[in-house]
Amino acid sequence: MPHDTLWLKDATTRVQSTALGPVAEHRGRVEDIADGVAMISGLPDVRLDELLRFDAGAFGFAQVLEPDRIGCVLLDAAHALQAGDAVHGTGDVVRVPVGAGLLGRIVDPLGRPLDGKGPITAEATLPIERDAPGIIERDLVVNPVQTGVLVVDTLFALGRGQRELIIGDPATGKTTLAADTIIAQRDTDMICIYVAVGQKTSAVRRAVDALQTHAAFGRCIVVVAGPATPPGLQWIAPFAGMTMAEHFRDKGGHTLIVIDDLSKHAATHREIALLTRQSPGREAYPGDVFYVHARLLERAAKLSQARGGGSLTALPIAQTEAGNLSAYIPTNLISITDGQIVLNARLFQEGQKPAVDVGVSVSRVGGKTQAPALRDAAKSLRLGVRARIAARHGHILAKRIGGHPRILACRDDPGQGRNQNDQREQNGEGGRESEPCFRLGFFDRWHEAASLG
Numbered sequence: 182m183p184h185d186t187l188w189l190k191d192a193t194t195r196v197q198s199t200a201l202g203p204v205a206e207h208r209g210r211v212e213d214i215a216d217g218v219a220m221i222s223g224l225p226d227v228r229l230d231e232l233l234r235f236d237a238g239a240f241g242f243a244q245v246l247e248p249d250r251i252g253c254v255l256l257d258a259a260h261a262l263q264a265g266d267a268v269h270g271t272g273d274v275v276r277v278p279v280g281a282g283l284l285g286r287i288v289d290p291l292g293r294p295l296d297g298k299g300p301i302t303a304e305a306t307l308p309i310e311r312d313a314p315g316i317i318e319r320d321l322v323v324n325p326v327q328t329g330v331l332v333v334d335t336l337f338a339l340g341r342g343q344r345e346l347i348i349g350d351p352a353t354g355k356t357t358l359a360a361d362t363i364i365a366q367r368d369t370d371m372i373c374i375y376v377a378v379g380q381k382t383s384a385v386r387r388a389v390d391a392l393q394t395h396a397a398f399g400r401c402i403v404v405v406a407g408p409a410t411p412p413g414l415q416w417i418a419p420f421a422g423m424t425m426a427e428h429f430r431d432k433g434g435h436t437l438i439v440i441d442d443l444s445k446h447a448a449t450h451r452e453i454a455l456l457t458r459q460s461p462g463r464e465a466y467p468g469d470v471f472y473v474h475a476r477l478l479e480r481a482a483k484l485s486q487a488r489g490g491g492s493l494t495a496l497p498i499a500q501t502e503a504g505n506l507s508a509y510i511p512t513n514l515i516s517i518t519d520g521q522i523v524l525n526a527r528l529f530q531e532g533q534k535p536a537v538d539v540g541v542s543v544s545r546v547g548g549k550t551q552a553p554a555l556r557d558a559a560k561s562l563r564l565g566v567r568a569r570i571a572a573r574h575g576h577i578l579a580k581r582i583g584g585h586p587r588i589l590a591c592r593d594d595p596g597q598g599r600n601q602n603d604q605r606e607q608n609g610e611g612g613r614e615s616e617p618c619f620r621l622g623f624f625d626r627w628h629e630a631a632s633l634g
């Protein structure tokens with residue numbers, strides 16, 4: 182058959198197989214745009230978290246659905262957008278590339294390279310929001326994660342699949358502790374993901390330099406959402422990092438994710454919530470901030486053998502102000518995680534580095550990964566250190582004396598201790614019992630209180 186006839190046949194087949202009927206398409210309209218958030222009308226079928234495409238080429242995702250409009254969080258800079266621009270729903274959610282092609286790379290939360298080393302070769306693209314493994318799919322945390330930091334590995338051991346919070350005031354060595362942990366994995370089968378949310382570029386550079394200097398970068402992925410990036414990108418960064426980590430975990434591998442830090446992520450969540458006019462709650466955070474972090478960290482897990490036996494260990498970082506662990510976000514994160522390593526600004530200033538506060542740090546599951554002899558030694562060491570701290574700072578300890586539980590307090594100042602040495606008695610069960618059930622005494626020195634037992 183001559184060439185021109187072949188072409189005609191091919192073209193005819195293509196035209197016949199093309200649907201040329203009318204196509205209905207919803208086009209929304211930007212009503213208002215400011216500070217990385219756009220309010221959009223005219224897209225009634227859009228679903229929560231759906232990826233939206235603007236005619237100018239930018240993307241965002243639906244964060245708030247109201248009857249007549251949508252709060253869309255932008256993933257690109259807003260300067261090319263304005264009120265009146267057309268918007269389309271994509272029917273998809275935000276996805277990130279995953280796979281070994283990301284190792285040794287610095288990317289943004291959408292997996293776009295930031296290191297100038299060319300495009301990423303992805304094995305797949307997966308949604309940033311995925312369900313956490315269910316109870317049947319999980320296994321016990323039994324394998325250790327060595328951090329290379331003696332005080333952590335002995336007193337607050339970590340296990341694969343654990344979630345351990347690193348918390349402390351600004352510049353107390355939180356990032357350094359996390360970076361040391363990543364460096365300690367360089368000769369193991371652990372893949373590490375470092376997610377920097379709203380961190381200064383110089384701090385991220387320092388962490389990356391440390392990883393490169395110690396030859397640990399080849400097994401790492403660094404996800405960076407700097408303070409100058411749109412709030413939407415900062416918001417998705419921990420979720421994107423989790424998806425990248427889960428890919429290796431689901432193939433039976435072992436991964437460690439460091440999220441630096443969730444206090445800044447919570448602040449971004451608050452900023453977006455206020456801009457989309459959601460009701461503020463405690464400290465002006467919206468009511469769902471606990472759920473956001475719980476559903477994120479719940480994705481860290483040790484999987485059962487039936488699911489491949491992989492693990493995802495999470496080291497989220499949080500910042501405190503003046504050592505206040507009872508602020509809203511720190512208490513949320515402490516209750517979500519399996520323990521916390523508290524870095525103390527005073528210890529740091531005294532030159533103790535890492536400035537781990539043994540008195541208030543804890544690892545709730547990692548002890549099971551230690552050899553029994555080491556676990557016992559660590560327990561008595563912890564108690565000894567805490568007793569000394571109590572003696573120095575007047576902490577209160579509970580103790581059973583003569584069959585009755587008593588609360589003992591020690592004071593640094595001998596005079597003050599003596600003055601308050603009146604034993605106050607408190608009847609149990611609302612005063613119905615005649616025998617005193619608790620006694621509160623103040624003692625000058627810890628050994629005085631301890632000797633009562």
Ligand SMILES: Nc1ncnc2c1ncn2[C@@H]1O[C@H](COP(=O)(O)OP(=O)(O)OP(=O)(O)O)[C@@H](O)[C@H]1O
Pocket residue numbers: 349350351352353354355356357358384500534535
């Ligand atoms: N174990 C350590 N030994 C020596 N120097 C340390 C140690 N830990 C931290 N530092 C130093 O303390 C400074 C602050 O450390 P780092 O950036 O890790 O703190 P951070 O708590 O993460 O700070 P930020 O709150 O700004 O994120 C850095 O200059 C770092 O080099």
